[in-house]
Amino acid sequence: MTNNTNTNHVDSFEKRKKKEEMKKQLISFALMIGFTIIAFIAVAADVMEPMFVVPLILILAVVQVAFQFYYFMHMKDKDHEMPATLMYGGVWAAALTLAGLILIVWW
Amino acid sequence: MSIAATQKRGFGAFLWDYITTVDHKKIAHLYLFGGGFFFLLGGLEAMIIRIQLATPENDFISAGLYNEMITMHGTTMIFLAAMPLLLGLMNAVMPLQIGARDVAFPFLNSLGFWLFMFGGILLNFSWFMGGGAPDAGWTAYAPLSTQSPGHGVDFYVLGLQISGAGTLMGGINFLATIVTMRAPGMTYMRMPLFSWATFITSVLILFAFPALTVGLFLLMFDRMFGSAFFDVALGGNTIIWQHLFWIFAHPEVYILILPVFGVFSDITATLSKKRLFGYTAMVFATILIAFLGFMVWAHHMFTVGLGPVANSIFAIATMAIAVPTGIKIFNWLATMWGGSITINSAMLWTLGFIPSFTIGGMTGIMLASAVADYQYHDTYFVVAHFHYVIVGGTVFGIMAALHFWWPKMFGRILHEGMGKLTFWLFFVGFHLTFFVQHFLGLMGMPRRYWVFLEDQGLDTGNMVSTIGAFLMAVGVVIFLINVFYTWAKGNKAPADPWDGRSLEWAISSPPPYYNFKQTPLVRGLDPLWVEKMEGKGEITPAEPLGDIHMPNSSILPFLISLGFTIAGFGFIFQVDHSAYLILVFAGIGLALLSMLIRSLKDDHGYHIKKEELEREAD
């Protein structure tokens, strides 16, 4: 009903935005695959000390999680404050649990 | 029109209607019925426990059966009675309070209920098959739970896993509903406290249940598939179970208490004819309780030997929770202060709640002191404490809510006289039963013991406790009579029997199946009260009358849940004979097939036409 006015104009604008969005998704997807390959090589190539490999993989993982949240799950878009709050709340609860378990059970 | 049609259609159609329904109001009825049934079952188990402990060295039931009784009483009351009853109330009231036509995912809502119901039934089948019910306590501590013979604990694992999945779905559903479906003008800070409590509780469900899920899976693998997570001899660690369990189970007690905080806030404001005192403080106190609730789990484990540093941190964090809780207690008192208070059954439960729960809170702080806890731990003092919180808080709250919202949920008002009688019997019985248990505990009576010896100063106290339990039982029976009486010939309820303040009282009792003919426009906190004060008395619609989009009923949630339950039986018994694996495959197959149908078959629901809505004049 409402898109009777200016249909063509809105459509082309929407199309451009979607195309832009798709490009971003593909770039982040390619980057994530790249990160995964780096992680595999770091382990398989056997050139680095485990002391370096473990933090490297962890950093790559954190970046991947950020891509997942912000690009694939659209947390970068508008009106995602509540999902973001809940997501970080969940991360907080999980981190607390892990910290508690590690500190108390294995220390 | 629809009510007359249902009555003509007979019982089969009625049953089919409820099995396939996706309407939040009918699912609420199902939750209340299911939760009520398990509440009676858990109550029966409690009576058997109290009869066994009425006199010293009693042999009313055997020691093994006693272990099964206490385990099933705790498990049933927490997972299958209190929580579903609360989810039922949330389903019935929250969408109406925020001005929504249903929850965000009606199909998921139905699936959540049926998973809970089938999980509960599966758990209780342990009484009849597989060598007895679970007997390792509701906490199922390893290694007791990994070594318990028979299939009891297997039933515990599968039953809770299935019903827990249902609860998790319910929580996610309520979150999505409150975030996305509030009526125009219903900002977060205008939501009634019960809706706020539903929101916070759902967050707790979302974050706490995964810990239980993980723990149950580890236990399942230890018992059924030969893993050794909790087997010290093979390098496992039994304490991990306690951590995982309490990381879940401490938030769980807030899942039980926060919704009734919401109930009491709404009831106090409505029946005192005053705006809730300190609305903002109430909201933030709720959030703070939920936040702190995740950092205190080890206060259940002070005697495990975590060391003085860990114990002190958890003790102080636990005591901190008394601050937001105290804020709430004082705000309720301040709301009543100077109000014109109506003392009916709902208000009686509210008034009874405040001192009872405060006693439970006070003993909670005593228990939070790690050094003193070495005295209290695993005695009847602890039993008294958590019954003061869960019965004096949650059960009182559920009873208050039932009396308050019964007219909205079922279209009839509960009988006041019987309501008051129920309250007084239950209230007196409750304090008789549990107050004396504080002292039994301090005198050294341990919890979970089958018998106690004569002449150790425990005889009178236990007898008093049992007499109190019978008074509570009589109270519950009178409530049941009240329900049947009201169903048969109770007074028809008007739309707004209590001179209400929030949106649910602006529509008929019971509401039409589409709830709001036009989405309401909310112009302030207590929207209906705002309109009443401005002389209008009814809610302004936010939209012109138009077609309403409704979801279709579906049998698939029932079939999915049935499938998982059949698979559950398969998992339990495949240990005995691999032929039972057929049940696993058949059950999972049925569930997956139903999911596939749900995914592939387009179901766009239907529309109630504008003309039809116009014909249904109000």
Ligand SMILES: [Cu+2]
């Ligand atoms: Cu606790």
